[in-house]
Amino acid sequence: MTEHAEIQREVHSKTVLGFWVYVMTDCVLFATLFATYAVLHGNTFGGPSAKELFSASFALGETLILLTSSFTCGLAMLAAYRAKKEQMLAWFGITFLLGCAFLGMELHEFSDFVKEGNSWQRSGFLSSFFTLVGTHGVHITCGLIWMAVMMIQVGIRGIKPVNFKRLACLSLFWHFLDVVWILIFTIVYLMGVVNG
Amino acid sequence: MDNDISKQERWQPSLKSYIVGFILSIVLTLAAYFLVVEHMLTGLALVASIAFLAVLQIVVQLLFFLHLGKDENAYWDLHVFFFMLSVVLVLVFGSIWIMYHLNYSMKI
Numbered sequence: 001m002t003e004h005a006e007i008q009r010e011v012h013s014k015t016v017l018g019f020w021v022y023v024m025t026d027c028v029l030f031a032t033l034f035a036t037y038a039v040l041h042g043n044t045f046g047g048p049s050a051k052e053l054f055s056a057s058f059a060l061g062e063t064l065i066l067l068t069s070s071f072t073c074g075l076a077m078l079a080a081y082r083a084k085k086e087q088m089l090a091w092f093g094i095t096f097l098l099g100c101a102f103l104g105m106e107l108h109e110f111s112d113f114v115k116e117g118n119s120w121q122r123s124g125f126l127s128s129f130f131t132l133v134g135t136h137g138v139h140i141t142c143g144l145i146w147m148a149v150m151m152i153q154v155g156i157r158g159i160k161p162v163n164f165k166r167l168a169c170l171s172l173f174w175h176f177l178d179v180v181w182i183l184i185f186t187i188v189y190l191m192g193v194v195n196g
Numbered sequence: 197m198d199n200d201i202s203k204q205e206r207w208q209p210s211l212k213s214y215i216v217g218f219i220l221s222i223v224l225t226l227a228a229y230f231l232v233v234e235h236m237l238t239g240l241a242l243v244a245s246i247a248f249l250a251v252l253q254i255v256v257q258l259l260f261f262l263h264l265g266k267d268e269n270a271y272w273d274l275h276v277f278f279f280m281l282s283v284v285l286v287l288v289f290g291s292i293w294i295m296y297h298l299n300y301s302m303k304i
Contacts, residue, residue, distance in 0.1 A: 016269065017269045017272055017273065020269070020273055020276060021276050024276050024277060024279075024280040025280070027280050027284060028280060028283055028284060028287070031283075031284040031287050031288050032287060034288060035287055035288045035291035035292065036291075038288070038291070038292050039291060039292065039295040056229060056232055056233055057233075060225070060226075060229050063225055064222070064225065067218070067221050067222060067225065068218075070218075070221075070257075070261055071214060071217075071218040071261075074209070074214035074217075074218075074261060075211075075214060077209065078209060078210075078211055078214070081208055081209070172262065175257065175261040175262050176262070178257060178261070179254055179257050179258070179262075182221075182225075182250055182253050182254060182257070183250060183254070185225070185250075186228060186246055186247065186249075186250035187250075190228060190229070190232050190246050191243060191246065193232055194232055194242055194243060194246075195243070
Protein backbone atom coordinates (compact mmCIF):
# COMPACT_ATOMS: atom_id res chain seq x y z
CA MET A 1 0.00 0.00 0.00
CA THR A 2 2.85 2.40 0.82
CA GLU A 3 4.42 1.57 -2.51
CA HIS A 4 1.15 2.40 -4.21
CA ALA A 5 0.96 5.77 -2.44
CA GLU A 6 4.53 6.43 -3.52
CA ILE A 7 3.60 5.64 -7.12
CA GLN A 8 0.82 8.21 -6.99
CA ARG A 9 3.11 10.90 -5.62
CA GLU A 10 5.68 10.22 -8.28
CA VAL A 11 3.42 11.25 -11.15
CA HIS A 12 3.36 14.81 -9.91
CA SER A 13 7.13 14.97 -9.81
CA LYS A 14 9.31 17.56 -11.46
CA THR A 15 10.40 15.01 -14.06
CA VAL A 16 6.95 14.99 -15.62
CA LEU A 17 6.91 18.80 -15.63
CA GLY A 18 10.32 18.80 -17.30
CA PHE A 19 9.06 16.37 -19.91
CA TRP A 20 6.02 18.59 -20.48
CA VAL A 21 8.41 21.51 -21.21
CA TYR A 22 10.19 19.31 -23.79
CA VAL A 23 6.83 18.42 -25.41
CA MET A 24 5.97 22.12 -25.65
CA THR A 25 9.29 22.85 -27.42
CA ASP A 26 8.47 19.99 -29.80
CA CYS A 27 5.24 21.87 -30.60
CA VAL A 28 7.40 24.82 -31.69
CA LEU A 29 9.41 22.46 -33.94
CA PHE A 30 6.21 21.22 -35.57
CA ALA A 31 4.93 24.81 -35.88
CA THR A 32 7.97 25.74 -38.01
CA LEU A 33 7.31 22.73 -40.24
CA PHE A 34 3.61 23.62 -40.52
CA ALA A 35 4.54 27.22 -41.42
CA THR A 36 6.95 25.92 -44.09
CA TYR A 37 4.23 23.67 -45.48
CA ALA A 38 1.69 26.53 -45.46
CA VAL A 39 4.09 28.71 -47.45
CA LEU A 40 5.22 26.02 -49.94
CA HIS A 41 2.08 23.92 -50.47
CA GLY A 42 1.17 25.72 -53.70
CA ASN A 43 4.65 25.40 -55.26
CA THR A 44 4.14 22.18 -57.21
CA PHE A 45 6.64 22.98 -60.02
CA GLY A 46 4.44 21.24 -62.59
CA GLY A 47 4.17 18.13 -60.39
CA PRO A 48 1.02 16.78 -58.75
CA SER A 49 -0.92 19.02 -56.35
CA ALA A 50 -2.25 18.00 -52.94
CA LYS A 51 -5.69 17.37 -54.46
CA GLU A 52 -4.33 14.91 -57.03
CA LEU A 53 -2.11 13.10 -54.56
CA PHE A 54 -4.00 12.68 -51.30
CA SER A 55 -6.85 10.35 -50.43
CA ALA A 56 -9.09 11.64 -47.63
CA SER A 57 -10.41 8.14 -46.82
CA PHE A 58 -6.88 6.71 -46.40
CA ALA A 59 -5.97 9.58 -44.07
CA LEU A 60 -9.22 9.04 -42.14
CA GLY A 61 -8.18 5.41 -41.58
CA GLU A 62 -4.81 6.52 -40.20
CA THR A 63 -6.51 9.10 -37.97
CA LEU A 64 -8.97 6.60 -36.48
CA ILE A 65 -6.15 4.10 -35.79
CA LEU A 66 -4.02 6.74 -34.03
CA LEU A 67 -7.02 8.06 -32.07
CA THR A 68 -7.82 4.56 -30.84
CA SER A 69 -4.18 4.00 -29.87
CA SER A 70 -4.28 7.23 -27.84
CA PHE A 71 -7.39 5.93 -26.05
CA THR A 72 -5.86 2.51 -25.29
CA CYS A 73 -2.70 4.31 -24.06
CA GLY A 74 -4.96 6.15 -21.58
CA LEU A 75 -6.49 2.83 -20.47
CA ALA A 76 -2.97 1.44 -19.97
CA MET A 77 -2.14 4.40 -17.71
CA LEU A 78 -5.32 3.82 -15.69
CA ALA A 79 -4.21 0.21 -15.16
CA ALA A 80 -0.75 1.49 -14.14
CA TYR A 81 -2.33 3.85 -11.57
CA ARG A 82 -4.07 0.85 -10.04
CA ALA A 83 -0.81 -1.16 -10.18
CA LYS A 84 -2.41 -3.85 -12.36
CA LYS A 85 0.60 -5.10 -14.30
CA GLU A 86 -1.04 -7.63 -16.66
CA GLN A 87 -3.84 -5.24 -17.63
CA MET A 88 -1.33 -2.47 -18.26
CA LEU A 89 0.87 -4.70 -20.45
CA ALA A 90 -2.17 -5.83 -22.45
CA TRP A 91 -3.35 -2.25 -23.16
CA PHE A 92 0.18 -1.08 -24.03
CA GLY A 93 0.49 -4.14 -26.29
CA ILE A 94 -2.66 -3.08 -28.17
CA THR A 95 -1.40 0.52 -28.33
CA PHE A 96 1.90 -0.75 -29.73
CA LEU A 97 0.19 -2.80 -32.46
CA LEU A 98 -2.06 0.13 -33.44
CA GLY A 99 1.02 2.38 -33.58
CA CYS A 100 2.76 -0.16 -35.86
CA ALA A 101 -0.34 -0.30 -38.10
CA PHE A 102 -0.34 3.51 -38.36
CA LEU A 103 3.37 3.60 -39.18
CA GLY A 104 2.90 0.85 -41.78
CA MET A 105 0.13 2.83 -43.50
CA GLU A 106 2.27 5.97 -43.51
CA LEU A 107 5.29 4.17 -44.98
CA HIS A 108 3.05 2.49 -47.55
CA GLU A 109 1.77 5.93 -48.64
CA PHE A 110 5.30 7.32 -48.80
CA SER A 111 6.60 4.41 -50.89
CA ASP A 112 3.63 4.75 -53.29
CA PHE A 113 4.43 8.43 -53.80
CA VAL A 114 8.13 7.74 -54.36
CA LYS A 115 7.38 4.88 -56.80
CA GLU A 116 5.20 7.22 -58.87
CA GLY A 117 8.14 9.64 -59.10
CA ASN A 118 6.68 12.04 -56.54
CA SER A 119 9.45 11.99 -53.94
CA TRP A 120 10.68 14.95 -51.89
CA GLN A 121 12.87 15.94 -54.84
CA ARG A 122 9.88 16.59 -57.11
CA SER A 123 8.72 20.01 -55.81
CA GLY A 124 8.75 22.45 -52.91
CA PHE A 125 5.30 21.21 -51.95
CA LEU A 126 6.48 17.59 -51.71
CA SER A 127 9.70 18.54 -49.85
CA SER A 128 7.68 20.30 -47.16
CA PHE A 129 5.09 17.49 -47.09
CA PHE A 130 7.69 14.75 -46.57
CA THR A 131 9.52 16.81 -43.93
CA LEU A 132 6.36 17.55 -41.93
CA VAL A 133 4.71 14.13 -42.08
CA GLY A 134 8.08 12.33 -41.97
CA THR A 135 9.07 14.15 -38.76
CA HIS A 136 5.79 13.00 -37.21
CA GLY A 137 6.58 9.46 -38.40
CA VAL A 138 10.04 9.59 -36.79
CA HIS A 139 8.40 10.68 -33.51
CA ILE A 140 5.97 7.75 -33.76
CA THR A 141 8.90 5.37 -34.37
CA CYS A 142 10.71 6.69 -31.28
CA GLY A 143 7.50 6.38 -29.28
CA LEU A 144 7.09 2.75 -30.37
CA ILE A 145 10.69 1.86 -29.43
CA TRP A 146 10.19 3.59 -26.06
CA MET A 147 6.93 1.69 -25.53
CA ALA A 148 8.60 -1.67 -26.32
CA VAL A 149 11.41 -0.90 -23.85
CA MET A 150 8.89 0.08 -21.15
CA MET A 151 6.86 -3.10 -21.68
CA ILE A 152 10.01 -5.21 -21.20
CA GLN A 153 11.02 -3.18 -18.13
CA VAL A 154 7.62 -3.46 -16.48
CA GLY A 155 7.40 -7.12 -17.49
CA ILE A 156 10.64 -7.89 -15.64
CA ARG A 157 10.52 -5.47 -12.70
CA GLY A 158 6.82 -4.70 -12.23
CA ILE A 159 5.30 -1.23 -11.79
CA LYS A 160 7.81 0.57 -9.57
CA PRO A 161 7.78 4.34 -8.88
CA VAL A 162 10.70 4.94 -11.24
CA ASN A 163 8.95 2.97 -14.01
CA PHE A 164 5.71 4.78 -13.37
CA LYS A 165 7.35 8.16 -13.89
CA ARG A 166 8.62 6.98 -17.29
CA LEU A 167 5.18 5.61 -18.18
CA ALA A 168 3.60 8.98 -17.34
CA CYS A 169 6.07 10.72 -19.70
CA LEU A 170 5.47 8.13 -22.42
CA SER A 171 1.70 8.62 -22.28
CA LEU A 172 2.14 12.42 -22.48
CA PHE A 173 4.33 11.92 -25.55
CA TRP A 174 1.83 9.57 -27.22
CA HIS A 175 -1.19 11.84 -26.63
CA PHE A 176 0.84 14.78 -27.93
CA LEU A 177 1.62 12.93 -31.18
CA ASP A 178 -2.12 12.35 -31.57
CA VAL A 179 -2.77 16.10 -31.25
CA VAL A 180 -0.10 16.87 -33.88
CA TRP A 181 -1.63 14.27 -36.22
CA ILE A 182 -5.08 15.92 -35.93
CA LEU A 183 -3.46 19.11 -37.28
CA ILE A 184 -1.74 17.18 -40.10
CA PHE A 185 -5.03 15.43 -40.97
CA THR A 186 -6.89 18.74 -41.13
CA ILE A 187 -4.30 21.05 -42.67
CA VAL A 188 -2.46 18.67 -45.02
CA TYR A 189 -5.05 16.09 -46.02
CA LEU A 190 -8.54 17.62 -45.66
CA MET A 191 -7.58 21.14 -46.76
CA GLY A 192 -5.39 19.62 -49.49
CA VAL A 193 -8.37 17.71 -50.88
CA VAL A 194 -10.52 20.85 -50.69
CA ASN A 195 -8.12 23.39 -52.20
CA GLY A 196 -5.80 21.32 -54.35
CA MET B 197 3.48 24.92 -0.85
CA ASP B 198 4.12 21.21 -0.22
CA ASN B 199 2.31 21.32 3.13
CA ASP B 200 -0.86 22.58 1.49
CA ILE B 201 -1.07 19.65 -0.91
CA SER B 202 -2.26 17.31 1.84
CA LYS B 203 -5.42 19.40 2.22
CA GLN B 204 -6.29 19.10 -1.45
CA GLU B 205 -7.83 15.97 -2.89
CA ARG B 206 -5.18 14.12 -4.89
CA TRP B 207 -6.04 14.12 -8.56
CA GLN B 208 -6.21 10.95 -10.71
CA PRO B 209 -7.39 10.45 -14.28
CA SER B 210 -10.72 8.64 -14.59
CA LEU B 211 -11.99 6.09 -17.08
CA LYS B 212 -14.90 8.43 -17.82
CA SER B 213 -12.59 11.23 -19.03
CA TYR B 214 -10.87 8.91 -21.52
CA ILE B 215 -14.16 7.51 -22.83
CA VAL B 216 -15.73 10.98 -23.21
CA GLY B 217 -12.57 12.28 -24.91
CA PHE B 218 -12.42 9.29 -27.27
CA ILE B 219 -16.09 9.55 -28.34
CA LEU B 220 -15.88 13.34 -28.86
CA SER B 221 -12.66 12.96 -30.90
CA ILE B 222 -14.21 10.30 -33.16
CA VAL B 223 -17.35 12.40 -33.69
CA LEU B 224 -15.34 15.54 -34.50
CA THR B 225 -13.03 13.65 -36.90
CA LEU B 226 -15.95 12.06 -38.77
CA ALA B 227 -17.80 15.41 -38.88
CA ALA B 228 -14.79 17.10 -40.54
CA TYR B 229 -14.31 14.17 -42.94
CA PHE B 230 -17.94 14.09 -44.11
CA LEU B 231 -18.09 17.89 -44.47
CA VAL B 232 -15.26 17.56 -46.99
CA VAL B 233 -16.22 14.33 -48.76
CA GLU B 234 -19.97 15.02 -49.07
CA HIS B 235 -19.36 18.64 -50.23
CA MET B 236 -21.79 19.95 -47.62
CA LEU B 237 -20.14 23.38 -47.66
CA THR B 238 -17.88 25.13 -50.15
CA GLY B 239 -15.04 27.62 -50.25
CA LEU B 240 -14.10 29.62 -47.20
CA ALA B 241 -17.03 28.33 -45.12
CA LEU B 242 -15.76 24.75 -45.53
CA VAL B 243 -12.14 25.60 -44.68
CA ALA B 244 -13.24 27.67 -41.68
CA SER B 245 -15.50 24.93 -40.33
CA ILE B 246 -12.91 22.11 -40.61
CA ALA B 247 -10.34 24.42 -38.97
CA PHE B 248 -12.84 25.10 -36.17
CA LEU B 249 -13.52 21.36 -35.74
CA ALA B 250 -9.74 20.71 -35.51
CA VAL B 251 -9.30 23.39 -32.83
CA LEU B 252 -12.26 21.96 -30.93
CA GLN B 253 -10.76 18.47 -31.11
CA ILE B 254 -7.38 19.71 -29.87
CA VAL B 255 -9.11 21.34 -26.89
CA VAL B 256 -10.98 18.06 -26.23
CA GLN B 257 -7.73 16.06 -26.31
CA LEU B 258 -5.87 18.57 -24.14
CA LEU B 259 -8.61 18.36 -21.50
CA PHE B 260 -9.62 14.67 -21.62
CA PHE B 261 -6.39 12.91 -22.70
CA LEU B 262 -3.57 15.21 -21.57
CA HIS B 263 -5.57 16.51 -18.56
CA LEU B 264 -4.10 19.99 -18.96
CA GLY B 265 -4.42 22.02 -15.76
CA LYS B 266 -5.66 19.14 -13.61
CA ASP B 267 -2.65 17.82 -11.68
CA GLU B 268 -0.48 19.51 -9.06
CA ASN B 269 1.91 20.97 -11.63
CA ALA B 270 -1.06 22.69 -13.29
CA TYR B 271 0.21 26.22 -12.65
CA TRP B 272 3.55 25.67 -14.41
CA ASP B 273 2.08 23.33 -17.03
CA LEU B 274 -0.30 26.09 -18.10
CA HIS B 275 2.39 28.79 -18.04
CA VAL B 276 4.63 26.78 -20.38
CA PHE B 277 1.62 25.91 -22.53
CA PHE B 278 0.52 29.50 -23.06
CA PHE B 279 4.11 30.61 -23.71
CA MET B 280 4.38 27.88 -26.38
CA LEU B 281 1.06 28.97 -27.85
CA SER B 282 2.19 32.60 -28.20
CA VAL B 283 5.49 31.57 -29.84
CA VAL B 284 3.64 29.22 -32.23
CA LEU B 285 1.08 31.85 -33.23
CA VAL B 286 3.75 34.47 -33.98
CA LEU B 287 5.81 31.90 -35.89
CA VAL B 288 3.00 30.50 -38.05
CA PHE B 289 1.00 33.65 -38.78
CA GLY B 290 4.16 35.77 -39.05
CA SER B 291 5.66 33.37 -41.64
CA ILE B 292 2.48 33.20 -43.69
CA TRP B 293 1.98 36.97 -43.56
CA ILE B 294 5.56 37.82 -44.59
CA MET B 295 5.78 35.17 -47.31
CA TYR B 296 2.38 36.13 -48.76
CA HIS B 297 3.44 39.77 -49.06
CA LEU B 298 6.82 38.82 -50.56
CA ASN B 299 4.99 36.68 -53.09
CA TYR B 300 2.59 39.53 -53.80
CA SER B 301 5.43 42.01 -54.34
CA MET B 302 7.30 39.67 -56.67
CA LYS B 303 4.39 39.28 -59.07
CA ILE B 304 4.11 41.23 -62.35
